Amino acid sequence: MTDITHHIPDRLLAAYAAGHLEHGFAMVVAAHVSMCDSCRAQLGAHEALGGAVLDGSAAEGLSEDLKLRVLDMLDAPAPPEPPRFSRSGIYPGPVMQTLSGRPVKWSALGMGVRQSILHRDRQSSVRLLYIPPGMAVPDHGHNGLELTLVLQGAFHDETGRFGIGDVECADDDLEHTPIAEEGDPCICLAATDAALRFSAVVPRLLQPLFRI
């Protein structure tokens, strides 16, 4: 994994460290960090700064019995941990975690393109996309931020080439057309903070249908 050239923007790593990143983006950051030592170390640096802020922050008086209560609980058995799922095939730990270890359930979007929505809430959504070799993801703009992490294959668009582990960070003014390279189908983990809007008329009509 030494040839990752497109990393998570620093402000997103800082926001992730601080816990102020919407769930969908947090998943892409966690997945990329699982694959990229450079971003893992940079995240560690942000956490060092966060730790310094915590260390220097104002102390608040505690209830009298809190310390004794916690000390009493040290010997109590820990509550059962939810199972942890680690990397499986091309899917890094955080993706396997959200899949609870089960295989991906794809749904067809037409032209061989498939998707699997992993999580959506009011702030963000995150999905897996499967794009056959040579195929373009329908031309789309978005209303906010879009983060796309390549898990298999590669794609290129107006801004460059993205291989395994690379992240494309697109904001609202980028109208781009990612095209999957020949070879393996391109599988990506993509998060957006708003519904994608496709430029072509027909796909836009299909949007509510496919919940893109």
Added chain:
Amino acid sequence: MTRDAEITEQTRWMLAVRDQRDRAAFARLFDHFAPRLKGVAIRSGMAPAQAEDVVQEVMLTVWRKAQLFDPERAQVSAWIYQISRNRQIDVIRKERRPVPEELKQPDAPQEDAAQMVALDQEVQKLRAALSSLKPAQRDIVEKAYLGELSHSEIHAQTGLPLGTIKSRIRLGMEKLRQDLKARGLS
């Protein structure tokens, strides 16, 4: 120069918790961090009782997950900060924050005192830089790292020396990988 003379008190306490399950050392960490964790939780809008629940959960995690503490990659305050951010999000959003896969840890880590001390020293420099910021700048950094700014509001470079710490942490990660490889664990 003995190792104990050079590494910080917090690191020594945390290693005692990890390696000897030392309750007195844990109590020291509690005395230092619990009131600050409560302050941070209240600052984020929690009621005092809920804030103390978070403090309790974070400190219990420090005890229970102590084997994951790796002083070559994170200072105690950074490690506790990370646990507390996870915990606070789980409580506020009622969902688990996606976290990176853990790097594999050897069962009996052989810490390199020089690496620990070097990381401590870099963090000391960072603290000094943080405290020398103008109040307004410092306020922005605090807001950013206590989760009060969204990613689109975090943009200005703080000018704080994160690059040297990043390099230090990377060395720690490489050492960990070599260590695992040498023991045939990777």
